[in-house]
Amino acid sequence: xxxxxxxxxxxxxxxxxxxxxxxxxxxxxxxxxxxxxxxxxxxxxxxxxxxxxxxxxxxxxxxxxxxxxxxxxxxxxxxxxxxxxxxxxxxxxxxxxxxxxxxxxxxxxxxxxxxxxxxxxxxxxxxxxxxxxxxxxxxxxxxxxxxxxxxxxxxxxxxxxxxxxxxxxxxxxxxxxxxxxxxxxxxxxxxxxxxxxxxxxxxxxxxxxxxxxxxxxxxxxxxxxxxxxxxxxxxxxxxxxxxxxxxxxxxxxxxxxxxxxxxxxxxxxxxxxxxxxxxxxxxxxxxxxxxxxxxxxxxxxxxxxxxxxxx
Amino acid sequence: xxxxxxxxxxxxxxxxxxxxxxxxxxxxxxxxxxxxxxxxxxxxxxxxxxxxxxxxxxxxxxxxxxxxxxxxxxxxxxxxxxxxxxxxxxxxxxxxxxxxxxxxxxxxxxxxxxxxxxxxxxxxxxxxxxxxxxxxxxxxxxxxxxxxxxxxxxxxxxxxxxxxxxxxxxxxxxxxxxxxxxxxxxxxxxxxxxxxxxxxxxxxxxxxxxxxxxxxxxxxxxxxxxxxxxxxxxxxxxxxxxxxxxxxxxxxxxxxxxxxxxxxxxxxxxxxxxxxxxxxxxxxxxxxxxxxxxxxxxxxxxxxxxxxxxx
Numbered sequence: 001x002x003x004x005x006x007x008x009x010x011x012x013x014x015x016x017x018x019x020x021x022x023x024x025x026x027x028x029x030x031x032x033x034x035x036x037x038x039x040x041x042x043x044x045x046x047x048x049x050x051x052x053x054x055x056x057x058x059x060x061x062x063x064x065x066x067x068x069x070x071x072x073x074x075x076x077x078x079x080x081x082x083x084x085x086x087x088x089x090x091x092x093x094x095x096x097x098x099x100x101x102x103x104x105x106x107x108x109x110x111x112x113x114x115x116x117x118x119x120x121x122x123x124x125x126x127x128x129x130x131x132x133x134x135x136x137x138x139x140x141x142x143x144x145x146x147x148x149x150x151x152x153x154x155x156x157x158x159x160x161x162x163x164x165x166x167x168x169x170x171x172x173x174x175x176x177x178x179x180x181x182x183x184x185x186x187x188x189x190x191x192x193x194x195x196x197x198x199x200x201x202x203x204x205x206x207x208x209x210x211x212x213x214x215x216x217x218x219x220x221x222x223x224x225x226x227x228x229x230x231x232x233x234x235x236x237x238x239x240x241x242x243x244x245x246x247x248x249x250x251x252x253x254x255x256x257x258x259x260x261x262x263x264x265x266x267x268x269x270x271x272x273x274x275x276x277x278x279x280x281x282x283x284x285x286x287x288x289x290x291x292x293x294x295x296x297x298x299x300x301x302x303x304x305x306x307x308x309x310x311x
Numbered sequence: 312x313x314x315x316x317x318x319x320x321x322x323x324x325x326x327x328x329x330x331x332x333x334x335x336x337x338x339x340x341x342x343x344x345x346x347x348x349x350x351x352x353x354x355x356x357x358x359x360x361x362x363x364x365x366x367x368x369x370x371x372x373x374x375x376x377x378x379x380x381x382x383x384x385x386x387x388x389x390x391x392x393x394x395x396x397x398x399x400x401x402x403x404x405x406x407x408x409x410x411x412x413x414x415x416x417x418x419x420x421x422x423x424x425x426x427x428x429x430x431x432x433x434x435x436x437x438x439x440x441x442x443x444x445x446x447x448x449x450x451x452x453x454x455x456x457x458x459x460x461x462x463x464x465x466x467x468x469x470x471x472x473x474x475x476x477x478x479x480x481x482x483x484x485x486x487x488x489x490x491x492x493x494x495x496x497x498x499x500x501x502x503x504x505x506x507x508x509x510x511x512x513x514x515x516x517x518x519x520x521x522x523x524x525x526x527x528x529x530x531x532x533x534x535x536x537x538x539x540x541x542x543x544x545x546x547x548x549x550x551x552x553x554x555x556x557x558x559x560x561x562x563x564x565x566x567x568x569x570x571x572x573x574x575x576x577x578x579x580x581x582x583x584x585x586x587x588x589x590x591x592x593x594x595x596x597x598x599x600x601x602x603x604x605x606x607x608x609x610x611x612x613x614x615x616x617x618x619x620x621x622x
Contacts, residue, residue, distance in 0.1 A: 023413055029417075095333075100333070102332075102335065103337065104404065106340075
């Protein structure tokens with residue numbers, strides 16, 4: 001089972017408008033609401049692939065109730081832990097004219113110490129059933145900066161592998177706990193290391209404790225630096241649409257590969273195919289099955305021979 | 312007491328962002344939520360002026376619960392009638408850079424026949440205590456097109472005067488019931504009559520049954536056509552800010568003038584001053600007290616002698 005952790009779960013609300021015109025009024029007659037947050041999106045992709053997955057994390061208030069109701073409707077196993085505050089909403093305005101998305105992300109409620117204790121208890125129980133734990137997204141206010149390091153240590157002690165997808169101080173503070181895979185995008189990697197060279201920056205994260213680094217480079221695919229080697233995987237065709245959710249689809253593939261013990265080139269091929277298949281879909285957590293099946297056998301994966309740190 | 316009716320009450324959510332950039336992601340750390348809908352805004356203005364007012368209308372679901380909690384906090388008397396559906400939200404993005412607002416209005420839930428029957432019972436009771444009834448805003452889906460005509464007839468039978476602020480078919484269908492004042496803006500007046508000339512269009516609404524027409528012309532003030540005469544009232548200075556809520560402040564002044572039996576020129580002076588004082592405030596239902604007090608004695612009101620229909 002792949003356990004996903006979403007500490008800042010959200011109700012994702014999408015407003016469809018004909019055209020977004022700043023400083024004007026828009027009538028919205030088409031609204032979609034669903035549970036969101038990066039870990040939940042990852043579980044949604046895994047569920048669609050038929051991989052057993054469980055959602056945990058923190059959710060509360062009337063917004064928490066609404067997002068959990070939607071998780072149940074979607075058939076996802078919900079082990080979210082209730083918190084005192086009201087979960088955040090994200091509002092995405094999708095313009096029908098060009099399919100483009102404008103996103104407003106609320107910060108999220110302040111997590112109380114008692115909430116974090118409750119979560120620790122539930123997480124320690126769930127992690128015993130997990131092959132892989134996915135830790136995704138920003139830390140809500142109120143959590144200790146090393147929250148992900150604590151969760152990685154508990155997973156490691158229980159024998160579960162970990163995939164971490166976060167950025168900034170939350171990423172840096174987690175590295176010493178030795179996550180099995182970290183997946184920053186190129187901008188996050190440069191921001192956290194201060195280094196624009198993707199290979200050098202990935203090597204730095206490994207030096208700080210990450211066992212493997214898979215950096216996403218948007219339409220240019222993935223750059224992976226692992227104990228087994230380094231690879232570059234590139235989508236064989238460019239897809240137009242909305243890149244929101246491509247990162248979560250990538251993480252789903254990395255977690256599935258880790259759970260199956262697949263060789264890195266196979267996992268990277270899946271990850272690029274699944275990310276690319278998320279682009280034509282306007283909502284994170286969805287992917288286009290036909291695109292995925294077309295690409296998963298054709299993504300070129302190239303080994304980088306001058307960048308093996310460990311052999 | 313002035314009774315305001317909001318059949319499509321909302322939770323108005325305002326997101327403050329540094330700058331609205333279409334097709335990008337925005338972090339929102341400053342969120343304000345309050346009860347909204349045009350009638351509720353009118354009551355808020357009346358309450359700030361110290362005029363007794365009661366809020367009624369329709370609200371339901373978790374959004375209805377949230378908006379009613381905020382009404383109580385604001386000290387407004389709440390006689391909203393619960394409905395089966397979940398009330399709508401409106402989302403307004405205010406850019407800190409220029410104070411400009413971009414608005415997303417949800418349509419609102421479908422009102423069930425039983426909800427409308429419940430409302431009729433409550434309204435018939437409340438209207439007996441009202442000097443003036445304010446009917447504001449669009450009709451939610453599910454209501455009969457002549458909903459406002461029905462409510463105006465009940466008010467008239469109970470001896471209460473009515474102020475109607477709506478547009479399109481809801482306005483047209485209400486005229487035959489003889490509302491005491493209708494307050495379209497210039498664009499709504501032109502749309503409903505097909506006539507660009509404001510005086511001729513106002514005369515047409517009177518011919519269809521409205522006892523008085525007060526048309527708002529944005530920064531150019533008000534044009535009033537009544538049984539007692541016709542007037543033009545113009546703000547003596549232009550204010551910059553957000554015109555959202557200026558119409559509701561205007562309606563509050565019209566209702567207060569009607570309740571007090573004030574002469575039309577005094578009421579129009581108040582209405583222009585209060586509308587203008589709403590412009591510097593980013594949120595509907597608020598007005599700047601200092602601006603209001605400065606303008607209420609200085610708004611020029613000019614009688615139009617060639618446009619008296621009845622004398």
